[in-house]
Amino acid sequence: MKKLIVALVVSCTALIQAQNTVSGRITDTNNKALSGVSIYIQELQKGTTSQADGTYNLSNLPKGTVRISFALVGFGTQYKTVSEIQKQNTINIQLAPSVFEMDEVIVSTAFNKLQSQNVMKVAHETMKNLSRKGTSTLIEGLATIPGVSQVSTGASIGKPVIRGLSGNRVLVYSQGVRVENQQFGDEHGLGLNDAGVESVEVIKGPASLLYGSDALGGVLYFNPEKFANANTYKVNFSQKLFANTLGSNSSLGLKTTSDNWKFLARGTMNTHSDYTTADGERVTNTRYQEKDFKTGIGYSDASFSSVLRYNFNDLTLGIPEEGIAEQSQSKSVLYPKQAVSNHLVSLNSSLFFNSSKLDLDLGFISNDRSEFEDSEVAVLKMKLNTFNYNAKYYLPSSTKMQTILGVQGMHQTNENSGEEYLIPDAVTQDFGVFGTTNYEWNSNVIQAGLRFDTRNLTSEANGILGEEGSFEALKKSYTSWNASLGYKTNLNDAFIFRFNLASGFRAPNLAELSSNGVHEGTNRYEVGNANLKTEQNFQTDLNLEYKTDHLEFFVNGFYNHINDFIYINPSGESIDDNEVFNYVQNNAALFGGEIGLHFHPHPLDWLHLETSFETVTGKKQNGDYLPLIPANNWNNTLRTEWKDTDWLKEGFATISLVSTFNQNKISGFETRTAGYSILNLGIGGTLHLGKTKMEVNLNGNNITDKKYTAHLSRLKTDGISNMGRNWVVGLNFNL
Structure with a gap:
């Protein structure tokens, strides 16, 4: 013994x-x-x-x-x-x-390099920077990134738009796994809360090589909150107050880490009343309440690392059908309303070998969506369960070459239990295999990859064929080959040039294949098309960056050709006084880009001038414009920073003017939108009160109380304008 x-x-x-x-x-x-x-x-x-x-x-x-x-x-x-x-x-x-922003490691691309080393240009923003802009929701913050906008229904529902593409054409990743939440629907939001999120990366263009179907338009990749540093313990509290919606956002988190183990947890409450327009009227039933909980535990040793995370998000939101009616400051949601709950479980693991590595990401997402008309009995109730996996093997690499081989897949079920059916009960199976290589020499990098995907979809029949709400049984199979090729070089110490070619694809979703009824949000009778083909696109991207100690400049240009683009088109017929719209296909193209300048004059080290312009045009093959294309946008920001004092660190003050131009390039059933300019202010920093450090910021959005209507607002057809003046106060400190 x-x-x-x-x-x-x-x-x-x-x-x-x-x-x-x-x-x-x-x-x-x-x-x-x-x-x-x-x-x-x-x-x-x-x-x-x-x-x-x-x-x-x-x-x-x-x-x-x-x-x-x-x-x-x-x-x-x-x-x-x-x-x-x-x-x-x-x-x-x-x-x-x-003097410029820190160079960040990009996680959403294959080889996790710094942005300056990456072949693909990826937009990166921290949640801290987005919160300083005083936006009330996560999607509003994302819409401040050049090339990103939103389709909104009031303040509670926002869908991301990347260079004119939205819905199922934009894929969302959180905790390293794909998020599925019926994102095809007009009144289906992002389903994520920014609490417990470290940063977001935006791939603006086809990313099917790494992510498969539905990444045809781009990817939003949310990086979760980091664990505490080794052998430390932290408790954090943040509070935001919103004047316009009388809103409150409270979040409490704790985390601790040892040499091998790490743990964190965060709970958040978010509640808002109806938003107020510049006319001083509240838009009835735009109120919402949200609860969010995130936790994670991780372990690592000399050969293995694994992190298990869980996110529960519960959102109750009003559907503003009456426009400006009852004037109330209540936060109790009225009918009609939606109740959406999301459970997201992810397991991200790495096995380390002597000269190679295996990454395995597993995810399970359960999305429960209910809609209530006038009672607590849900007329529409859908449950979407999704299991997905992603395995990547990093071959032994040299100083010049790295290669990754991978497999990826998804198993998804959709079940209805309400009296109304929006889409049929269905099972979807995805499988893909891919390989990509990164080769570097001197200041040059070439990255290339190839991928094959297959999707099998089976749906059940429902109702009596020919009647509203009925569906025919479907059994569909879709396949696609995709490739990408990128080149990056440093022309000199200041210039970076990038050139990327990539293809992407998207299989038609259940709504496009089988819709048969009145869409309540648009009062039109929508008819699906079971013969729709897979969308296939090919995009060319150019990026040029110039960076010195006092000047940063970039220009991005793209041309995106899409074969068999799916869209909805009026048929000229009507059913029960509702105009009939059919899902059809046509080739289409989108083109445009972003340009930006950041000037930091010497010796005025405290002054920053930032300006950016973004534009996108979408056309069908016949020359008609595509719907839901954002207007051109010009953003100008003057930012000052002052040196640290005994009680204030990282002090800042900003004034920005966001100018949105007229949108006259519209589809046949859209209306033109007038341009507008919005003035925003911000001031803040980190207060040092003894041993306590407290981040504080005060933001004023639309401080002139400008009355305007965004082109992509779904309340535009009812003549309802966007939010008026909004003051936001934020506090964030460690206990």
């Missing part, structure tokens, strides 16, 4: 000593120690910060290759790859000053 105890002690000691560590010291270009530098390994979701003397230490790292980012506000980010990691590794880092 004594020998056994001794052997166990020796084995444990050897195991502890065998832990792989990376340590070093971080300094600036004058060799002065830098404290508070964020050192982070994305694939392990593990990090730490540098001490007062600039030193840092990361322990319990896997064998093989790890990629470490070093980031600090005011300095350029560095990204180091450690190959064949040893027991003890020393990496000393010297960060150079930079």
